[in-house]
Amino acid sequence: MKIATFNINGVKARIQTLCDWLDETKPDIAILQEIKSVDEAFPRELIEDRGYIVETHGQKSFNGVALLSRYPLEDVSRGLPGDDSDEQARFIEATVVGKSALRICGLYLPNGNPVELDHAGQPVAGGKYAYKLAWMARLQARAQALLAQEIPFLMAGDYNIIPQAEDAKRPEAWTEDALYRQTSREAFRKILALGLTEAFRARVQGPGHYSFWDYQAGAWNRDDGIRIDHFLLSPQCADMMIDCHIQRDMRGREKPSDHVPVWLELDN
DNA sequence: ATGGCCGGTGGAACCGGA
Numbered sequence: 001m002k003i004a005t006f007n008i009n010g011v012k013a014r015i016q017t018l019c020d021w022l023d024e025t026k027p028d029i030a031i032l033q034e035i036k037s038v039d040e041a042f043p044r045e046l047i048e049d050r051g052y053i054v055e056t057h058g059q060k061s062f063n064g065v066a067l068l069s070r071y072p073l074e075d076v077s078r079g080l081p082g083d084d085s086d087e088q089a090r091f092i093e094a095t096v097v098g099k100s101a102l103r104i105c106g107l108y109l110p111n112g113n114p115v116e117l118d119h120a121g122q123p124v125a126g127g128k129y130a131y132k133l134a135w136m137a138r139l140q141a142r143a144q145a146l147l148a149q150e151i152p153f154l155m156a157g158d159y160n161i162i163p164q165a166e167d168a169k170r171p172e173a174w175t176e177d178a179l180y181r182q183t184s185r186e187a188f189r190k191i192l193a194l195g196l197t198e199a200f201r202a203r204v205q206g207p208g209h210y211s212f213w214d215y216q217a218g219a220w221n222r223d224d225g226i227r228i229d230h231f232l233l234s235p236q237c238a239d240m241m242i243d244c245h246i247q248r249d250m251r252g253r254e255k256p257s258d259h260v261p262v263w264l265e266l267d268n
Numbered sequence: 269a270t271g272g273c274c275g276g277t278g279g280a281a282c283c284g285g286a
Contacts, residue, residue, distance in 0.1 A: 009274075009275070010275050010276075012275090014275095034285085036276065060276090061284090062276080111285065113285085160285095174286095177286080178286085214286065215272095215273035215274055216286095217273085219272095226286080258273085258274080
């Protein structure tokens with residue numbers, strides 16, 4: 001089974017890119033972020049015509065996630081548990097019924113900038129950075145709950161986390177940024193430490209592997225990228241991994257997203 | 269060498285992104 005995660009930066013602006021990519025690469029499951037669309041406006045027919053089931057969790061203007069699947073999806077749930085007042089559409093979960101059942105979590109983790117700290121160095125309540133950390137704590141709780149069920153699952157998407165220095169062309173430019181500062185990386189490592197496998201780093205070592213290049217300042221031409229789109233696998237899911245790779249060529253095409261797809265191949 | 273963008277909203281600039 002071939003699974004891809006892809007922050008498409010606006011499904012309406014990117015619909016031709018998305019359809020061409022589906023036709024060319026034929027993922028069994030595509031996990032999308034930043035659809036920037038309400039559910040009613042999602043161009044679902046174009047996707048369904050290609051043999052996909054479409055499940056969306058969108059909102060007006062910003063954020064929004066979706067799952068596209070060639071296999072049936074069951075028990076779809078929208079929103080990350082743990083805060084009923086959270087209005088941002090950043091999380092969707094479903095069970096894909098292939099050879100064996102696999103729980104898929106698609107996520108768009110908050111960016112967290114600007115980082116606002118009080119005089120004691122604590123995130124200012126109500127600020128974007130506090131929201132990011134609180135969201136990560138909820139994600140950790142969700143991972144814990146799924147681990148307790150001992151079912152195979154994966155959590156994939158735009159984590160807005162640069163895990164290590166080798167995951168940025170210029171790590172020194174990111175030291176106080178919400179994507180890379182110590183507290184952010186610690187929160188990410190705490191999730192991994194539950195017993196999840198970061199698929200790409202289980203397969204590929206060394207620097208120079210990125211999934212995002214800013215539209216600004218010629219970042220793509222200078223290969224000034226960061227790796228922030230990740231697959232986290234439960235132990236049973238990690239046992240099924242055949243390969244994980246980044247589809248870098250997508251960034252150089254016509255009308256690209258600023259992110260590229262990351263692929264996971266499973267023997268399931 | 270330096271500076272450089274893009275999508276959505278709404279109908280002009282501004283917000284948000286990373």
